[in-house]
Every structure is written in structure tokens, then in C-alpha cells.
Amino acid sequence: xxxxxxxxxxxxxxxxxxxxxxxxxxxxxxxxxxxxxxxxxxxxxxxxxxxxxxxxxxxxxxxxxxxxxxxxxxxxxxxxxxxxxxxxxxxxxxxxxxxxxxxxxxxxxxxxxxxxxxxxxxxxxxxxxxxxxxxxxxxxxxxxxxxxxxxxxxxxxxxxxxxxxxxxxxxxxxxxxxxxxxxxxxxxxxxxxxxxxxxxxxxxxxxxxxxxxxxxxxxxxxxxxxxxxxxxxxxxxxxxxxxxxxxxxxxxxxxxxxxxxxxxxxxxxxxxxxxxxxxxxxxxxxxxxxxxxxxxxxxxxxxxxxxxxxxxxxxxxxxxxxxxxxxxxxxxxxxxxxxxxxxxxxxxxxxxxxxxxxxxxxxxxxxxxxxxxxxxxxxxxxxxxx
Numbered sequence: 001x002x003x004x005x006x007x008x009x010x011x012x013x014x015x016x017x018x019x020x021x022x023x024x025x026x027x028x029x030x031x032x033x034x035x036x037x038x039x040x041x042x043x044x045x046x047x048x049x050x051x052x053x054x055x056x057x058x059x060x061x062x063x064x065x066x067x068x069x070x071x072x073x074x075x076x077x078x079x080x081x082x083x084x085x086x087x088x089x090x091x092x093x094x095x096x097x098x099x100x101x102x103x104x105x106x107x108x109x110x111x112x113x114x115x116x117x118x119x120x121x122x123x124x125x126x127x128x129x130x131x132x133x134x135x136x137x138x139x140x141x142x143x144x145x146x147x148x149x150x151x152x153x154x155x156x157x158x159x160x161x162x163x164x165x166x167x168x169x170x171x172x173x174x175x176x177x178x179x180x181x182x183x184x185x186x187x188x189x190x191x192x193x194x195x196x197x198x199x200x201x202x203x204x205x206x207x208x209x210x211x212x213x214x215x216x217x218x219x220x221x222x223x224x225x226x227x228x229x230x231x232x233x234x235x236x237x238x239x240x241x242x243x244x245x246x247x248x249x250x251x252x253x254x255x256x257x258x259x260x261x262x263x264x265x266x267x268x269x270x271x272x273x274x275x276x277x278x279x280x281x282x283x284x285x286x287x288x289x290x291x292x293x294x295x296x297x298x299x300x301x302x303x304x305x306x307x308x309x310x311x312x313x314x315x316x317x318x319x320x321x322x323x324x325x326x327x328x329x330x331x332x333x334x335x336x337x338x339x340x341x342x343x344x345x346x347x348x349x350x351x352x353x354x355x356x357x358x359x360x361x362x363x364x365x366x367x368x369x370x371x372x373x374x375x376x377x378x379x380x381x382x383x384x385x386x
Contacts (some may be wrong), residue, residue: 178372
């Protein structure tokens, strides 16, 4: 194991040993801040708050001056470990076995945070007079409400006059092998509830009641009968999934008064939240046939976006290919990430470890992948500032 990857491993284990389940920090940001300070970075710890949400700690760090400015982004908060009996090791012990580091956050995304911190520290130690700036945007609110994290950290940085040229986010992007995918965008996410109103009554006297269930089924069928679209150059077709159907009726001899369903749409860049809401509303109206219903949309927490392939995406891909021998696929799959906030400030690309064990028991990152990831990030810095 190289010196850089050994540093990354030590930092990764130290971060995992901080039980930073959202919104708790548990010392994770201090661990990273101390490491970056020792490497010469100027750091700022920021706590943001908003009514109805937990206060959250964040970290901003920078070294260098002027452009170009490459900023690494990520999070040190993790999801709960769940049933610890399902884990091979304590989820916050960072045990090493079978050439892997086990622990909550190993893959999502303390491994990547450790890797790009180690790579940056190594780079600035060797290139003290490099032209440009390297920064870090690290939040403790990615796995939570995402209200007091990256979005506010970006606004704070902008208010100080910070201007980023590119961002590399270390979310787990690879499917089967390190280097098989780079995310250049994300689908949007829109959730809605559909409630059909009827009239309660006895099943033996249906003429005295109005059963809302057939109307709900009709409306739901109208939503999924025809595809929303056929996809675009960088995105698969938009997908509407019905996730709950409920009438709250424990009796077999009662026609319920209401029936409700909840659905989520992961949509591509053919849609905006406004046009998608209009399409859904139109489909429901066409199938209603006099049924009384309420269609309530939640606030859209993510819009679809894509970073068009350019010199920066190619640079990241070339660095990954040079180390892994694989040509990464440009992808927009998966759930949401904080890239949805960053893209309003600069082009953002996501590249990180394999995501197969994310949010599962025995989450882990292979030692070989952590080493390779560290060297890839170092190579990205060489290419970017070279």
C-alpha cells in the first residue's frame, strides 16, 4: 500500500469510528478539519439552523489563491446502522477483514472523503506553488433533510466571494468495479398523494354509498398506462412508481369513505416540476369521470440536471481509466445527491467507490479500491492543475 493510500486508510477508519448518524457529528468533521489544517488548508466550521429541522455542522476548507478552483464535496453523516446483530463487526469499529474496511459510511461516503483529503494533502505537499485553489465542501446533512447542509454552505461561500470552477463529488458511483461509472447528472424526484372521496355505506346497499376504490384504481391506471417519455441522450425514460395504496378500512362489510395512494416520479430533463405536475393533473382529470379527488404534490426536492460532457468530465474519466483500465460510463442513474445544489454554482461530476453495500449491514470498501481511489483523485489534481 502506497504512502498516500495508507494515509487515506487511517483517515477513513478514524472517520468511521465517529458514529455520525444524521444529524449528529460525533467528531467526524473535527477529525477531517484537523487533518486538512495540518496540510495547510484554511478551515471554517459552520452550523446552520432552521425552524423545524435539526442544527447541522458543516466544514469549508481552502488552500491556494485564484483560479482555477477545484472543490471536492461530500458528507460525513451516515444513516443508522440498523440491527447490529446483522453486522459481522461493530458498525463503528472500522475493522479490517478480507482486505476490506467494514463500517457504516465506509462506502457512503467516508472512504471517498478520506481518499480525496489524502490526495489533496499529498498534492499540495509536492506542489506548494501550484496555480489555483483546492477546496472542500463537507456537510453533516446529506442523509437527513438536506436543509442545513450543502445548500446553505454554498450560499455562505458565495456571499464571501468564493467562485468555484468545477466540483468533484465523492458519492459511490460505481456498480460492479471501481471505475465503471461516473455520474454527470441526476434525475429529478417528485412525490404526490392522490385522495379519492366517496361515501361510506354498507356493502349490501351499494346504491346508498359511493365506493372510491374503483375511481382510485382508474386514476392510477391512467398515470401508468402510457410512458411519460422515451428518455433522452443522457437519461433513461422517466418512471412513475406507486408506493402506497390505503383505504384504512378494517371491516369487510363497509364501503370506505376515502381511498388514497402515494406515488413518486423520477424524471429526466424533458420535464420541469411545473410541466410534470401539469401532465399528471391532466391524466387524472381525463380519467376522473366525475370522481371527487384531491391531488397534492409535495415540494419537489430535486430537479433533473446534466453536466454536458466536456474537458472536465473527460479529465475525470481519463484519470479513472488510467488507474483501472476501464472506460467509465457516463451515468445519471440512482437517487438524489447534493450535486443537485452544487450544479447551480459550477459544473459538477460525481466519482466514488462501488455502491453495492451502501446503507446495508456490513457496509465496506475494499482496501484496493480505497488505494486506487486515492491515486485517481491525486491524478485528477495533477491533470487539472498541470
